[in-house]
Amino acid sequence: MSDHKPSCPGCSSAIPVRSVTFELQLECPACRTQLRVPLVYQANFTTASFVLGLISAHVLDVGPHFVEATFLLAFVFALFLGTTIVPLVPPMLEVR
């Protein structure tokens, strides 16, 4: 884990983390290879956000609004993970 920058598997060009986070289907800016974030990574990301939302809703004891609070908190955690964790642990991009 010495290199934290996502890169193109085709030409090894660095891919901006922002693109990786917000566009799951992207294109290498250098060689135009069609890339995507692996499904396992997307699944882990979604699961992590949801579990964190669920735990927070429980800890905050939101009562009858548990479901709404869980989804809202999951969304907040998704934003948090997308802006802080993804740059630290970027996905290995795949060729589409």
Ligand SMILES: [Zn+2]
């Ligand atoms: Zn490339």
